[in-house]
Amino acid sequence: MCGIVGYVGHQSAGPILLEGLQRLEYRGYDSSGIAVLDRDGSLAVLKRQGKLRDLEAAIVAMPSGGAGIGHTRWATHGVPSDRNAHPHASSSGDVIVVQNGIVENYRSLKAELEQTLAAQGRSWLSDTDTEVIPELIARELARGQMFEEALQAAIARLRGANAIAAFHRADPTRIYAARKGSAGGMVIGYGDGEMFLASDLPALLPHTTDVYHLEDGEIAVIDSQGALIHRADRPRHRPEPRQVDLDPVAVARGPYRHFMLKEIFEQPRALSDTIRGRARLDPPSALADEFEISDATLRSVERVLVIGMGTSLHAAMIGRWWIEQIAGIPADFDNASEFRFRAPVIGPATLVVSVTQSGETIDTLGAMDHVRDRWGAPQIVVTNVEGSEATRKADASILMRCGPEVGVASTKTFLGSLAALYLLACRIGKARGSLGDADLGEALEQLLTSPSLVERGLALSDQCNEIARSYTGSTNFLVLGRGIEHPLAMEAALKCKEISYVHAEGYAAGEMKHGPIALLDQQFPVIALATRGPLFDKMMSAIQQVSARRAPVIAVGDEGDDELAGLVDHYIGVPPASDLLTPFALTPVIQLLAYHIALARGLDIDQPRNLAKTVTVE
């Protein structure tokens, strides 16, 4: 989703803003812009539709100036264009603003402000909702308010969630930041005589690891020496920066052609890190430390509901399966964006587990609010981002330790979520006494082998590449799986859609003959996930039915499965795994197939069209 950067200090702001925006490219965008203010009050605003290289090319001379803000826009209101790109200025040209989020009541605000604009012979300069913000601030300033007060008053008029950066043309020593609701993060970075601002850490890491995460309702006045925080209900304060433990190298692409490939190959380490210290064998325990929900609560709940969106929803589906199998408690999953607008009957005795790698997905946060407001049920979040909004809403967090994920497609955070959910299932089972020590020990011992299973799956990359090249021209895929492999079929289809732009459907194989089979012919390849689990024979019948329609079959099964290999057009053998661990064995292959199809089609794998890494708008 949109990205924000800001700078104030002794260096030239332009190059720092551009580099910061480059580090936020992964969030997805369709246009970009920067505004730089020189000490003598001269202002340069540059905006371009398209990629950052288009913005860079449009800069004849990089504006000097020690203060500025920048933005990558992902269009919501108004098409992607130079004129709709941020920053936006007030009609007076004095107040400069960038925004993430949506001003839901922008129509009525525009109508209200239009009279003043018309009286001055001015009109709106863009089709965006954002443009009302600098105009509202300018109106408050004209009433004699300080900038931070004017910003606060303007924000109070906005409906929706917003993250804002701004400055005033008359003051080259300060920039301002504000956060209201869940419109993605806003992080202030502390340098030596200079300060940075960004909507995400990767943009700050080359400069500093001392940061402050702006909280909901806060406004920051930032000068080269630090930040002063204002909020309506508390005294002003200078926050203590916190040091983040993130290696800048972790956000570099290294020798890999794409971040997605790098992150697929980082999975064994992401898994080991996520599991480390949380799966103990002697005596067996899972997530014993660092957990804010008591065993008494885990014993008192009657049901577990796991929610998420996209890849995180697929992780939630697998989590549901494990919680039933391992902990022996009724469990279900739900799509957060549907759940939050229904009147679900969950009751206070339901444990709600939200899965969100970013911790900022608007639908998942909305669902968490819904649970809190309506039922007050206990909530846990599984996330990769410490300090994210979801961690504030939940009673307890299980942090994956995957490191930053830059590719838009979730890969290592999918397996990170799975490891966390598996550990949670073990913890619930132990707390409730449904999982004895011996079974718990065995389940944990299995989990500890997951990094090596994934490692072996990664060795199949060349074979996936070869097979993918045979299907470069295919525009449809059906992906079939059963049991725990059904959510994986859906995840495989999602990966094909988002990075290869190939239409793909993930189906429970038993459902195929109830409709989708009508699609099949020689041009419609089917990927069948068919390891030797309890439903293997049923998968074999489904494959026979597919082959009878002459649709080509790519089967992913257990290593050395000659029976399966003999039946299909292409066969990929993954290391055999227990029923519980199948997702770890299959995931690298489904990711690599999608990656290599996209590569063969020459697509922009790390920044697929129309997509954002974190979906913070509805």
Ligand code: M6R
């Ligand atoms: O940050 P979250 O895990 O809440 O994000 C949810 C989805 O937007 C995300 O998984 C999306 O589907 C990914 N692009 C999938 O690769």
